[in-house]
Amino acid sequence: MSTPSTVTAHSLFSDFDISLWKAGKNFRAYDKLGSHVIEVNGVSGTYFAVWAPNAKYVAVVGDFNSWNRGTHQLNPRWDSSGIWEGFIPDIGNGTIYKYAIDGPNGRWLEKGDPFARLWETPPKTASIVWDTYFEWDDAEWMENRTEHNGIDKPYSVYEVHLGSWKKPKGHESLSYRELAVELVDYVKEMNFTHVEFLPVMEHPYFPSWGYQITGYFAPSSRFGGPQDFMYLVQELHKAGIGVILDWVPSHFPTDAHGLADFDGTHLFDHEDPRLGFHPDWKSAIFNYGRNEVRSFLISNALFWLDRYHVDGLRVDAVASMLYLDYSRNAGEWIPNVYGGNENLEAIAFLREFNEAVYREYPDTMTIAEESTSFSGVSRPIYVGGLGFGQKWMMGWMHDTLAYFKNDPVHRSYHHGELTFSLVYAFTENFMLPLSHDEVVHGKGPLIDRMPGDEWQRFANLRTMYGYMYTHPGSKLMFMGGEFGQTTEWSIERGLDWSLTKYTPHKTLSKYFSDLNKIYKTTTALYEQAYDPKGFEWIDLGDHQNSILTYLRRGKKDDDTVVVINNLTPTVRNKYRVGVPAKGKYSVLLNSDDAQYGGTGNYEIKTLKAVPSEWNGRPYHIELTVPPLCTVILKQG
Template sequence: MSTQTAVISHSLFSDEDANLWKAGKLFRAYDKLGSHVIELDGEQGTYFAVWGPSAKSVSVIGNFNGWDHGAHPLNARWDSSGIFEGFIPRVKSGTIYKYSIETQSGDLLDKGDPFARLWETPPLTASIVWDTYYEWDDADWMKVRSKHNGIDSPYSVYEVHLGSWKKPKGTESLSYRELAVDLVDYMKEMNFTHVEFLPVMEHPYFPSWGYQITGYFAPSSRFGGPQDFMYLIQELHKAGIGVILDWVPSHFPTDAHGLAQFDGTHLYDHEDPKLGFHPDWKSAIFNYGRNEVRSFLISNALFWLDRYHIDALRVDAVASMLYLDYSRKEGEWIPNKFGGNKNLEAISFLREFNEAVYREYPDTMTIAEESTAFEGVSRPTYVGGLGFGMKWMMGWMHDTLGFFKNDPIHRSHHHNSLTFSLVYAFTENFMLPLSHDEVVHGKGPIIDRMPGDDWQRFANMRTLYGYMYTHPGSQLLFMGNEFGQTTEWSIDKGLNWTLSETAPHKGLKKYVADLNKAYRETPALYAQAYDPQGFEWIDGGDNQNSVLTYLRKGKKGNELAIVINNLTPTVRHHYRVGVPKAGTYKLLINSDAKEYGGTGAQEFKPVKAVESEWNGRPFHLEITVPPLATVVFVYAGK
């Protein structure tokens, strides 16, 4: 038996906290559960609290008591909350520990703390006593971030996997502190408004990209500690860059030290595999109908917004949560109480999650990765929606990449692949994603889906991005897409940064940086991105020439952008484009500029509108449209 002081009966839980936990309404549970260094009766130590309602007993084991299962048993609360708790003197920050849980059958399970703020670096699996105190230096950002996160603000996202963005020493990843220099500088150079991190929460299996989480309240210790990750976020904020985290409430892995069979029962998931097992990822599905699980998950979402100043949460795999028959055949799923395939408990949970986020942090954003036609994903809950701020536009991504795969000679027959998205573009607040999912599992890099010789491939890539950035909605590019990574993404090898400094990749990177800048500085491209008033076809039907022209409009009458996409390598001479106003139009961006790797044949001077009807408008511009190019003009006044 250890000579350590015995557990002292103590509680951070009030009766109200316990009742809220049981009711699924304790949304700051991280203040109560887990390990907390406190002072009790003049002595420092750590208070532990864990939920295990079916456990016979729960003890704390660790490097402070020789991992002795009988040394420090916690006390079961007198109520029906299922909480075991207690104070252990002289246990300090940095102590390594687990919970030893005795099940009803007498088995002993060694489990990590679901609320741990720090974990050992995998493959080690213990939790570490830690706090999240930090003296933040991002007050300027926090005061005005509503202007950066608003639905009428520019939103241009760079998606990053922290462990493979840059590997200067072969297989070794940059630390949070190193990223706070290199990544921040790169974000400023490339003019993105936000960075989105694939899940940073602790995960045992690196090749899961972070989507198989065991430590929901801890950033991965592979790259540093909690305060190091806070420093990275702070430096991004000081550079004027918002931070989005991928959040994964859709499933969790069944590793022995994690949430699965936590107290010997299906505590966090459903016992029936038709409800509790995910066939795609071979993982467990949260029981969204269990109140304590809702308290756990919503507390986790708020934790990152609270303690880490995160600006937005992108919720992974929402479609898998919404449908009981997702990836299941007939007979492999259980209908809801009405006999349908919708997961009513998950839908209720998602609505409550969004309400909690926007109530507590109204200047943040929630974004759904949702791949079906489920109605109202980004509509308020009070009108029956799920309450997200944005939704990924997966249909746009599939149709657009499918179109660009075609040889330009055949594109006239596939013109509707690009125009179709505007049929439903304003049914949700859409984000246009070219994400990590498009460069894995044998799909290859985006550049390999562009037809033609090298010049045409890169011209196609620039036109794809020009079309993307001028389409209604916001946009997201996965790392490497901005300079034309030539191999499929590998978390072991990382990106080939040598390419980014050689032609034609360097030109593409310069184009994306300038495209981001132009987008951020042009209200016509973002101020009404989710409003049909912000878009108007000029000519969406010129499939014979494979030219797509449209008007983007800001909130002010003079905020106009004229977009011309030439989707073939044929130069269009004397091409007329109808415009609504008399006056001068000046070039905003030309993807065919020589500095980007284009022909540079056209040097566009300000163009004066001709008073002659075209495309049903009283004026028109007449220009020569470069090959495989996006050209954007903005109204410059009379």
């Protein structure tokens, strides 16, 4: 079949671009691959380029040619890159299209564009020609975001599923533009420093929460277009809030229009299911050893940082990438060249990804969801680490929830569940996550893990949050936890905002807002979050009273706070706490205050240190410790 006259042999690629693509080093491939509205010889149209090295024929089909695969054939490049390209005049933004591909075995496929900037709203599956031009108005944030994203800055992250945060219209989600008002106002009011969005990339199956992606370069059209999502990011920045995106380079779905079987072969994944099929999610695993796949994935990571001004990427399911035997039985996986279970190609890819991100955007952050004891996840590449900025502290989350589930009368026997995390707290740059995974699949909401009557349940939750915010590491809270959502998260229902008119939920919300404010304005709680110098036990052994006391320190010598956690409903009268220096200690937080739903019966006034040894320190303070509470005292 000859090339139709309506497709012009035209290329945006230089020889150098192609050499980088083939070497796995073209990290701006989105500038050339995909669809781009350009002008050729004074004629406006769209240039298309797609990687399909095993195809016998590729054409662009769409609404502009009645989906006729015989009229707009692309041209294969001569350089063995596997890229097909061509220019079609007189079509532009809004054109709906797919690639018609004749595979090596004679099967015809219709595929969406892996680099498409916009897709039809599911269940429709075609790509749409679109650009990412936007008049940004967040220059102040972008020029100064090191002040927000540095490793010694506060990270209090609100994890959000955009489609179910609020559904005022029944089952209909808010749009990006509506979220740019309502979500921005709320996050600012609650004093979070960052939001983290569950994957916004286009995905065909809404109940996958976004973790089964087919359109890696497009925000989901369910809530608006690319510029609408850019506007949401911009408004968050203007409100002083950073934006982190969930990113999923671990697997992709096998939908007919997606990356799987793209040119009739296992192009993006491994052919052998022991390497290329994920048993947990019934999805395909990227072939990290293939150069072009690395170019695709790292280009995608940089694309969101570049075109969407995103401040960080939280990488999903890193553990599944690191181990060849992840969720597999003996005989269901292939050892590496050394006979081990480590996925050496994935490890090399993750290092290269982090290296590229921090080289190009040093004022951003990468965060690993990694649940194993793999060493050095958040350590620099030059010392053998993976190079992430932070890592989720899954052990802390499991131990903390297990501890607080116990009736307080039994907690003295479980004291070590709370102290154990400090044994390894500084082996990584940890983020403390109470994420979406903890409120799904029958686990119920966080408030349901707390024992006792209603007052005790809310007091327990306040204390758990107080312990979380004074523990070393950054913080992450999934939406709804901040006001005590009482039902398990459902993407169909959204959050139950009507609860916030009731006193226990309203006061918990007030507490969480104040806790965030105290955290982000108290340098002792974050400046040395990943340094042993930033934490010191006062008394970790008072298991009989179930009280934990410790110091948090900032970088200045006198920048210290004292933290007291009473983990039972028993009031502790004349309780002594050893302190590091003489002087006065004022109250930053008492979670038992009436304004937070506490008893309000145990006001703590400024305390003066007594020059008498206690807890191995030359001074101590004495106070009545309220029931089930966190108290934060500021030295000086």
